[in-house]
Amino acid sequence: MRISKLFMSTQREIPSDAEIVSHQLMLRAGLMKKAASGIYSFMPIGYRAYRKVENIIREEMDRSGAQELIMPAVLPAEVYMSSGRWDKFGPEMFRLQDRGGRQFCLGPTHEEPFTEAVRDSIKSYRQLPVTLYQIQHKYRDEKRPRFGLMRAREFVMKDAYSFDADEAGLDASYDTMYHAYGRIFDRCKLDYILVHADSGAMGGSGSQEFMVKSDVGEDAIAYCSACGYAANEEKAPCKVTERGEPETLLDVTKVHTPGFKTIEQLMQFLGLDSTAFAKTMLYNIDGKNVAVMVRGDRDVNETKLKNLLDATEISLSAFEDVEAITGASVGFAGPIGLKQSIMLIADLEVAAMTNFVVGANETDYHLKNVNMLRDFKPTQIADIRNAVPGDPCPVCSGPLALCRGIEVGHIFKLGTKYSEALGAKYLDQTGKEQTMVMGSYGIGVGRTLAAIIEQHHDDNGIIWPMAVAPYQVIVVPTNSTDETINELATSIHDQLQEKGVEVLLDDRDERPGVKFKDADLIGIPIRITVGRKAQDGVVEFKLRASSDVREMTVEGAVSEAIQMVSEAL
Ligand code: ATP
Ligand code: MG
Numbered sequence: 001m002r003i004s005k006l007f008m009s010t011q012r013e014i015p016s017d018a019e020i021v022s023h024q025l026m027l028r029a030g031l032m033k034k035a036a037s038g039i040y041s042f043m044p045i046g047y048r049a050y051r052k053v054e055n056i057i058r059e060e061m062d063r064s065g066a067q068e069l070i071m072p073a074v075l076p077a078e079v080y081m082s083s084g085r086w087d088k089f090g091p092e093m094f095r096l097q098d099r100g101g102r103q104f105c106l107g108p109t110h111e112e113p114f115t116e117a118v119r120d121s122i123k124s125y126r127q128l129p130v131t132l133y134q135i136q137h138k139y140r141d142e143k144r145p146r147f148g149l150m151r152a153r154e155f156v157m158k159d160a161y162s163f164d165a166d167e168a169g170l171d172a173s174y175d176t177m178y179h180a181y182g183r184i185f186d187r188c189k190l191d192y193i194l195v196h197a198d199s200g201a202m203g204g205s206g207s208q209e210f211m212v213k214s215d216v217g218e219d220a221i222a223y224c225s226a227c228g229y230a231a232n233e234e235k236a237p238c239k240v241t242e243r244g245e246p247e248t249l250l251d252v253t254k255v256h257t258p259g260f261k262t263i264e265q266l267m268q269f270l271g272l273d274s275t276a277f278a279k280t281m282l283y284n285i286d287g288k289n290v291a292v293m294v295r296g297d298r299d300v301n302e303t304k305l306k307n308l309l310d311a312t313e314i315s316l317s318a319f320e321d322v323e324a325i326t327g328a329s330v331g332f333a334g335p336i337g338l339k340q341s342i343m344l345i346a347d348l349e350v351a352a353m354t355n356f357v358v359g360a361n362e363t364d365y366h367l368k369n370v371n372m373l374r375d376f377k378p379t380q381i382a383d384i385r386n387a388v389p390g391d392p393c394p395v396c397s398g399p400l401a402l403c404r405g406i407e408v409g410h411i412f413k414l415g416t417k418y419s420e421a422l423g424a425k426y427l428d429q430t431g432k433e434q435t436m437v438m439g440s441y442g443i444g445v446g447r448t449l450a451a452i453i454e455q456h457h458d459d460n461g462i463i464w465p466m467a468v469a470p471y472q473v474i475v476v477p478t479n480s481t482d483e484t485i486n487e488l489a490t491s492i493h494d495q496l497q498e499k500g501v502e503v504l505l506d507d508r509d510e511r512p513g514v515k516f517k518d519a520d521l522i523g524i525p526i527r528i529t530v531g532r533k534a535q536d537g538v539v540e541f542k543l544r545a546s547s548d549v550r551e552m553t554v555e556g557a558v559s560e561a562i563q564m565v566s567e568a569l
Contacts, residue, residue, distance in 0.1 A: 001471065003506045003518075007044050010518050020216045022453035023148030025462050029522045038145025038153030040446075045522060048470035048502075050156075053449050054135055056187045056467065057158045064180040066131040066160050071113050073137050077103035079112045083421045094139045094153075106139030111418045111440055114161040118436065119424035125165050128426060128436065129173055133160035135445065147216065149446035150406065156446055162439040163419070165426065170413055170437045174206070177411050177441045181210055184443065185408065188452055189465035193223050193405065195230045206413040210443075211405030212451040221405045222387040226398030233402065234303030236387045237394045238348070243275050245354040250369035252336075258364045261331025263296045266366065270357065277357045278350045278370070280333040282317035282325060285309055289317050289325060293335060293346040293378070295353065298385040305345070305384050326361040334359035334367060335376040346378035347385045408448045414438040462523030463544050466568030473503040473561050474524040478512040478531040489530040492539070492558060499562050520544065526564060528557050 009030045018024040026032050031046025042050055058068065074096075080086040086093075086105075094106040107113070114132060122128065138157045145153050162173035185192050190212050197207045211221055211230075223230035260266050263274050270276075277296030282289055283305070290309070294300050302314050322330050327339040335344055338361055350356075355369045372378065391400045418424070419436040428434045449468070456463045466472060473496055477489035486507075493505040504524065506515045512529075519527050529540040533551070541557045542549045552560065 001502075001504050003504055004508050006504070008522075010521055012517075018148065020147050020150070020454070021457055022150070022216075022450040025453055025457055025521070026148055026450070029462060032148070036153075038142060038151065040149065040152065040154075045470045049464065049468055050445065050449055052468040052470070053188060053452070054156070054158075054445050057184050057443055057445065057448075058135065060180045060184045060187075061133050061158065061160060063183075064131070064176050066133045066177075066180075068133055068135070069117075070134050070136055071107070071110050071117075073107050073139065074104050075107050075113060077105060079116065080105065083112050083418055085112070092140050092142065094141050107136075108138055108140045109157075109440075109442070110134070110136075110159055111161065111414070111438075112422065115418045115422045115424050115438070118161075118163050119419075119422055122163065122424075122426055122436075125426055125428050125434075129162060129164040129169050131160055131162040131173055131176075133158060133441075147450070149450040150216075151218075152446060155444060158443045158445060160441040162441070163424070163436045164439075165428065165434065165437070167415075167437055170415075170439055174411060174413055174439050177439065178208070181409050181411060181441070181443070185210055185212075185448075187467050188448060189456065189467065190408070190448070190451060191455060192408070193221065193230045193403075194228075195219075195221055195223075195232060195405070196235075197232065197410070208411050209407045210409035210411075212408050212455065213403050214406050214451065214454045215404055216454060217404035217406040219405045219407060221403050222391070222400045223403065224393035224396060224398050224400050227393060227396040229393050229395040229400075233387055234301055234307075236391075236400065238383050238385055238387050239392050239394065239397075240349050240352045241391065243353065245352065247354070249371050249374060250355050252370055252375060253368045254360055255366050255368055256364060257366045260364075260366075266357065267296075270366075270368075272357065276355075278335075278346075278353060280335055280359055282322050282333060283314055284317045284321070285314050286311045287313070289321050289340075289342050291325075291333065291335065291338065291342055291344045292384065293344070293350050293358075294385045295347065295349045296357075298347065298349065298388075300347075301384055301386045304382075308345070308380070308382050308384065326359070328359070328361050328363040328365075332359040332361060332363055332365065334361050334370075335372075335378070336367060336370065337361045343380075344376070344378040345380045345382060345384060346372060348381060348383050349385065351378075351381045406447065406451045406454065407444075408451050409441075409443040411441045412439060414440050457523075460517070461521035464523040464525055466525050466565060469502075469523065469525050471502045471504045471524050472565045473501055473526040473528060474506060474519045475503060476506045476512065476515045476519060476527060476529045478515075478529060480507060480509045482534070485530050485534045488534045488537075488539070488554065492528055492530065492554060495558050496561060501562060501565050525568075526561050528561065 015027045032040045135158045164170045192212045195209045197209045220233035222236035274297035281292050325340045326333045358370050360367045416435045424436045425433050475489050475493045477485045496503040527542045537554050541552045
């Protein structure tokens with residue numbers, strides 16, 4: 001493909017509305033174009049890379065025995081009514097009406113139509129198991145569409161659904177998908193971790209998320225390199241870490257701490273480190289004020305707290321409430337002598353501390369040598385803090401590390417939630433009617449593409465892994481008016497194309513610097529530069545991922561490129 005003919009436009013400036021690198025690079029490299037918030041078109045180069053990812057997914061799905069089909073994106077309301085999700089999706093669902101006033105939506109996920117399709121055609125255990133999938137647009141009116149393809153409102157998902165006769169069957173289907181997902185993300189050269197997700201909300205019995213490690217990920221993950229344990233931070237249980245507590249309980253003493261409200265100020269004033277403090281924070285949880293205690297160096301995990309109390313809304317209490325409840329200005333709250341009787345939740349670690357410092361519920365005073373149970377009794381003692389690096393792994397006690405992750409895939413044991421609601425039954429060996437057991441398995445294709453860029457780029461642009469590169473080789477003649485150079489570059493391009501390599505020829509009348517910049521920005525893995533030594537049959541061979549430039553004969557460069565491409569695919 002000649003770049004002069006390619007429908008492509010690159011830009012040097014960083015688009016102002018793109019916050020993360022993958023989004024910036026996709027716009028700068030001209031891979032896509034914004035139509036509306038969270039809605040994008042792919043331009044030819046972007047679409048090629050996108051299709052590579054899609055094809056990897058398709059190949060691995062087919063290899064696993066799943067069968068591809070395609071469902072409509074426009075679906076009648078009734079499809080989602082039988083499961084109760086027509087209402088449950090709320091404003092996230094794009095809804096529309098036909099001219100007759102009939103209600104439709106743009107499918108946000110397709111459990112229901114797949115279940116209907118299987119219900120209507122499978123009658124006997126002999127037809128099970130079956131796994132079906134599609135690669136198709138999904139529509140979700142996300143509250144905060146952002147980061148380009150990462151959180152879009154129109155996006156392509158590969159969604160698969162398995163139907164089995166029983167739980168053991170589901171386990172096997174799930175396992176097959178698990179392995180297929182591993183192969184997909186390995187082929188996309190993604191560094192990911194597998195996180196056990198709580199599937200409580202959807203009523204399933206098991207669920208794992210494939211998380212690509214990235215600082216821009218929306219999920220905080222605690223993981224253990226020793227045993228492979230990983231969990232969302234809010235689900236990672238924290239064990240009590242030993243502080244070497246003294247055994248003798250000392251008497252409570254009140255200390256004057258004028259204006260010292262923060263742990264840092266108090267540490268300095270009292271000459272103690274942060275682990276000698278227990279901080280008391282007041283939260284408004286579903287409209288009620290609750291006092292919450294964690295060790296001085298810890299942070300409250302609001303999700304754990306919410307889950308503990310089965311609550312939906314959580315925020316810090318209003319200043320007026322804090323003052324009314326503690327009888328002191330903000331910064332001096334403590335567990336002893338609160339002016340109103342409210343719930344007090346203490347973290348597990350606080351229960352293990354001795355002789356610690358707390359606020360005195362009196363402006364400018366703290367209490368020293370406080371001990372739980374002797375001096376105050378919390379309503380509940382529970383794990384409510386954030387995990388920190390080095391916390392013991394709940395499985396093997398090795399040190400946990402923290403990272404952020406982008407969820408690219410999700411595999412889910414649904415059980416009978418949808419088959420029950422929609423009546424997907426079959427007759428077993430004895431002729432008895434049974435409910436099918438389901439799994440659902442999603443991969444965001446665009447999000448995967450964006451995640452690849454997040455993990456494979458540098459200051460100059462994208463560094464495509466060979467398997468997803470829109471083109472594998474770019475041939476750059478340094479001077480387009482020089483006939484020898486041009487002829488040689490064209491011949492290299494033609495030879496590679498002949499061998500099935502996807503190759504670009506930068507035949508534009510531009511300076512070499514401009515051509516190199518564009519080649520780097522669009523991230524083509526192999527660059528062959530044809531310059532002054534063309535008359536000797538010598539060219540430069542450079543990989544996008546390395547700064548080494550090697551001089552080679554034309555034959556050498558062509559055969560090395562062919563070999564590298566075939567090895568990587
Ligand atoms: P999230 O928590 O990120 O909203 P989700 O739990 O809603 O994701 P699923 O319903 O499990 O996602 O969808 C399966 C996959 O579809 C996700 O793993 C992700 O890769 C992709 N996906 C979901 N929502 C979006 C979106 N708004 N834009 C792009 N991809 C998405
Ligand atoms: Mg979502």
